[in-house]
Amino acid sequence: MIEVKNLTKKYAANTAVSDISFTIEEGKVYGLLGPNGAGKSTTMNIITGALAASDGVVTVDGLDILDDAKEAKKHIGYLPEIPPLYPDMTPYEYLSFIAKAKGIKNGEIQDEIARVMEETQITDVSDRIIKNLSKGYKQRVGIAQAMLGNPSYIILDEPTVGLDPLQIIEIRKLIRSLATDRTVILSSHILAEVQEVCDEIIIISHGKIAACGTEDELREKMTGPNVLTVTTKAECDPGAQVFDGISGITEISEADEKDGEKTYTVYYEKNSDIRENVYNAFVKNNAVLLALTSKVPTLEDLFLELTKDEEEIPSETASPVMEEIVNAITDREEISEEEMSAEENLNEETDGEEDK
Amino acid sequence: MSAVIRKELKQYFSTMYGYVFVGMLLLITGIITTITNLINGYSGFEYSLYTVSYIFLLIVPILTMSSLSEEKKSRTDQLLYSLPLSTKDIILGKFFAMAGVLALPTLIMCVYPLILSVFGNVNFLTAYCAIFGFYIMGCALLAFGIFVSGMTGSPVIAAVISFFSLLLMFLLGDLSTMIPQDAFTSLCCFALLCALIALLLYYVTKNETVSVALFVVLLAVDVLIYAFKSELLENTFPKMLSALCVYDRYESFAAGIFDLTAIVYYLSFICVFLFLAAQSFEKRRWN
Structure with missing residues (x-):
């Protein structure tokens, strides 16, 4: 079990991670989800001991990652965002260095390397120089490195970034196969990836945990109401009063008429279903019901909702830069205006000369 | 630590760095020994070695420039931080690998006095003491090179800084005599x-x-x-400067004296700069 308690990481000017606490149980795939710059990599670097926290404690199976570093790190395999490869080595040489560094016994190194190469399907390229390998293979070598020594926890930082769609599918498959007897923690800024691969999702935003739990638990936590769009024929529109008496409706908004159809957007409470009542109400009022579409908020909506401030913050921090850009544009406009007027003057002068 | 040593040695000899270092050192030693001992007829190998020692100015940066800076540049330092290796293992491993690379030409040099003995009388004791002193001084300069490499993320900048720092150390002895007392x-x-x-x-x-x-x-x-x-x-400042002059310490070896204070000086020099390199490497984990 990895326990992360009150983790904080401050850099000179900003706080990358602020008071994060969570627990990683064994045998599951965890996904750290968040937009770029949310603090995912910082958190992972701290968990693996690659970075020291300003405050807080990380324990891996009860061992402190800083105080019992050597022992604790043996339980962890880590693939940072940029695969840490030595380009002039072959995958075999590289893996034998890692195996020795991880303290694997000399007699077992060969078998261990053969095993991870088999699992990550890089046996074919084991004698090629790493710098000549494709990005997908480099990523596999990185994952193979993390798997050496059979650690209980494999931590992968954005393992599919920069890969082509086919490679992404293969790497995801590989991650799934890794998770059969180990705990995998991966980070991503792509919701679909986390949804597909992970059992538990931890959403990080602005260096804080915005939400965590399984996909279903997260859905439960969603705050927004359900939405129903009701389309009726404009010529026999019953009016918004048709919805009177249906319980659970929180808000009704009228849409514009289009092609002889009128659409109402009806917001109603979570965990309720008003479709049947709406249908009955229309029948009762002899109104024509053309379409009835219910939209349950997706995890995407939740993700956007939880991380939506993200856009405001960069724009705030970037405001001096924006100001500069705006100034530069206005300056440029002024210049071009000046140029224009200069040109006009010139034209006038030449016109004058022509007149003469 | 042995994992780091093996990896470093493999890297030195799978790229050209190791070969350039060993090759240049042996080439220059060969040329200078030929001129000093064979053509000019000096019997002491230590004289030749004294002249050869200036080549460290050029070849030490070649070997040390990428030791820590390249790790930083290619982000492999993150791997080293997350492996069950201590900072001590990493820095000492890198240093011992370099000392191993330097040991290769030094061992070959040990044959030179034997060859020279064919042509005349060679004092083996002074010659081998000088080779030992030469090796220890080389190690001290390598330790300094590792420290410089750890300060930057660019091997080229590390090489340039190492070269000029070594040049300054080389000139310090003369500079110190020029400063008023x-x-x-x-x-x-x-x-x-x-x-x-x-x-x-x-x-x-x-x-x-x-x-x-x-x-x-x-x-x-x-x-x-x-x-x-x-x-x-x-006279404190000039004295301090001459104390920092690594090359001056080697003069006693060239004169045929086994100078124990110089050995202690070089060993302390190695310890100080490896300690500083380890501190700067560890510091990055905290920033």
């Missing part, structure tokens, strides 16, 4: 040094208060010593 000059030079130390501290910590405070304290000590015990400052 009076107390006031030492006061001024120490004040300048205090400012440099404070600037370096600011560069490393980016903390203005601490840097300025350190500068003020050091300067105050400097001025107080000058005011109350100015004789302490007489």
